[in-house]
Each structure stands twice: as structure tokens, then as C-alpha cells.
Amino acid sequence: MQTKRPIAPGAEEILGGYFPVLDHGFVALVDYMGTDDDIERAARVSYGAGTRRVSQTRGLIRYLQRHAHTTPSEMVEFKFHCSMPMFVARQWVRHRTASVNEYSARYSLLPLLFYEPPHAHFAHQSSVNNQGREAEPAAPEIYAAAVERWQQLRDHASDTYGWLLGEDVAREIARIDLPLSTYTQWYWKIDLHNLLHFLTLRVDDHAQWEIQEYGRVMAGMLERVAPLAYEAWLDYNVLGTRLSYGERQALARLLRPEGDGVAVRDGVSELSRADLRELGLAPREIRELLAKIEAPNRPDFSLDLADMRSAEEMERKMLAAVPEPDRPA
Numbered sequence: 001m002q003t004k005r006p007i008a009p010g011a012e013e014i015l016g017g018y019f020p021v022l023d024h025g026f027v028a029l030v031d032y033m034g035t036d037d038d039i040e041r042a043a044r045v046s047y048g049a050g051t052r053r054v055s056q057t058r059g060l061i062r063y064l065q066r067h068a069h070t071t072p073s074e075m076v077e078f079k080f081h082c083s084m085p086m087f088v089a090r091q092w093v094r095h096r097t098a099s100v101n102e103y104s105a106r107y108s109l110l111p112l113l114f115y116e117p118p119h120a121h122f123a124h125q126s127s128v129n130n131q132g133r134e135a136e137p138a139a140p141e142i143y144a145a146a147v148e149r150w151q152q153l154r155d156h157a158s159d160t161y162g163w164l165l166g167e168d169v170a171r172e173i174a175r176i177d178l179p180l181s182t183y184t185q186w187y188w189k190i191d192l193h194n195l196l197h198f199l200t201l202r203v204d205d206h207a208q209w210e211i212q213e214y215g216r217v218m219a220g221m222l223e224r225v226a227p228l229a230y231e232a233w234l235d236y237n238v239l240g241t242r243l244s245y246g247e248r249q250a251l252a253r254l255l256r257p258e259g260d261g262v263a264v265r266d267g268v269s270e271l272s273r274a275d276l277r278e279l280g281l282a283p284r285e286i287r288e289l290l291a292k293i294e295a296p297n298r299p300d301f302s303l304d305l306a307d308m309r310s311a312e313e314m315e316r317k318m319l320a321a322v323p324e325p326d327r328p329a
Helices: 009-014 036-044 054-066 071-075 086-092 140-166 192-202 209-225 227-238 245-254 273-278 283-292 311-320
Strands: 018-021 025-033 077-085 099-102 183-191 263-265 268-270
Touching: 009 025, 009 209, 018 077, 018 209, 018 311, 025 209, 025 311, 036 054, 036 071, 036 227, 054 071, 054 227, 071 183, 071 192, 077 086, 077 192, 077 209, 086 183, 086 209, 183 192, 192 209, 192 227, 209 227, 245 273, 245 283, 273 283
Parallel strands: none
Antiparallel strands: 018 025, 025 077, 077 183, 099 183, 263 268
16 A cells, blocks of 8 residues: 655665664664655645745755754654663663663563673773763773673673573562673654754764764664755754854954954954953863864765664574573473
């Protein structure tokens, strides 16, 4: 039966396909409702079938995004099936504007899959960011020792989990000492407005690298469902920035061609760091302002369809990792 729903051909191509993330995780777009056209129809409260050009739809969507008119984008929804380490899941659910149903270890046996960071992303604590890591990886010998210790801990946790199940201890008790590196999974449904907020925070360089990896795959899925909304989000949320009052003052003075008492070099006004401090900007604000006015590189979140796996393949992988309870003789 032919559907009467609006569809996005790019989304249909990946619907139900699973894209691996990290070593054992994945993201799948299970379903979606609405496209770019539905954002426009909601904004105009009109059926508008066949009466608009793409350029007009694009212009309206960009206007809505630029001026934070968010309710039309709430009419488009996404349903994902995701698997991630538990420490990533706990960051993820800080975003409360979604519906989530998580795998229950009280009811089902947990696959004994554990996340192991690659050496390239195993680093010392950042000296400037209390919740981040340094850009350069730690020494190989430290990484090797960490992997060995992780493996010992995970082997012991797995053995204990299997022993408790074999003794017919309740699953809700048997699970309690499994580490945060254990993988969980859920179905996650969210509207476009709140997905854009989630992705803006989670593809940012300041987010933990592991959750950035999920954000990048989901951004690629967004591009296939609503490419015009995706483009506007990149331009205004990812590559755009907000300015404080002091920053606006600084930029206004920088852009005055006559200089207005400010040093001028090659026809361009210049402000020193002392000038910026006089405008009330703290040292960190000065660093952030200078970063804001640098031209950023445009990210490419496009999905590689060669990475897509079937639901059956992912299910086999999960089932293979479910422990066989060690029943007593």
C-alpha cells in the first residue's frame, strides 16, 4: 500500500539500518515523522501542497532558526534505537525533552560488552578544563597498563555476574557491580527542536569525545530527514555564536573604519587585550571572543552507507555476548 505520509528519500534509504559507534555501540533511525515541508506547513498553518519553491521553504526555515521560532520544528519527530556505554547513557539522559525506554537488566540478561577507549583518545586530565582530557594521548605504557587493569576488573565482574545468575540470584541484584563501561541500549524519541539542542551540545568539541561520536552519526541522519533544517542548524547553531554586550562593544569598535581613537593597521581597527579588559571582559572571555571571530571549518556529518549494518547482524552480536549462567552441579 502506498503511503500518504510525507517522506524523505534520503531517510528512507537508511531507515532501519544500524550504524556502528565506538567499539560495540550503534545508532539506527527506526522511524521519523515529517520533513522540511512539515516545518513550513506548521509555520504557515497551511496545507500548501505543491505551491512552494524549495528556495522559499529554505528561506523560511532559516528565518525560523535564526530568530529561535521553535514550535514549527517540534512537529517533526525522530525515533532512534541506540546502544552506548552506561557512562555515555548517563550524560545522554541529562536531556530530558525526549521519550526513552531503556533495556532492563532486571528482566533481561546484559550482553557482556565493555567499552575500551582507543589509545588516541586515552589522555591525561586537561590542565585548563576540569571536565575534559588533554588533546594528546597518554604514553603507550600507561595505556597498556590501563587496558590490563580494565580487563582484570571486567573478567572478575563478568565471572561474578555469571556466578550470581547460576545461583539463581535475582537479575536486579546480579547486575549491581557491572562497570560503567558495560553497554546498554534504548529506544529514544525526540522532536526536531529538541534534537537540534541535543546535537548542538553533543557535537561540540567541548563534549566528551565518546558522546560526540553518537552526535555525529545522528546529525548525519538528521541531514537525510530534513536537509534544509540541518543546513540552518549548522549555520546558526554549530558554526554561529552568541555575543555578550562587552563582545558586541569590542566588535563595534573593531569594525569602525575610521578607528575612532583605536589603533588602525592596514585600514582595520585594532584593540589590544588591555582595551578588551577595559570593556569589562575577563581573560577567559577575551580568549573566547578571539575564538568566536575565527572562521571555523564546516563539519561534514554525512553518513557512509558502507558502514550500515542490518538489525539481524546487530542482534546476533548482542546475543553472542549474553552470558551463559554457571549453574551449580
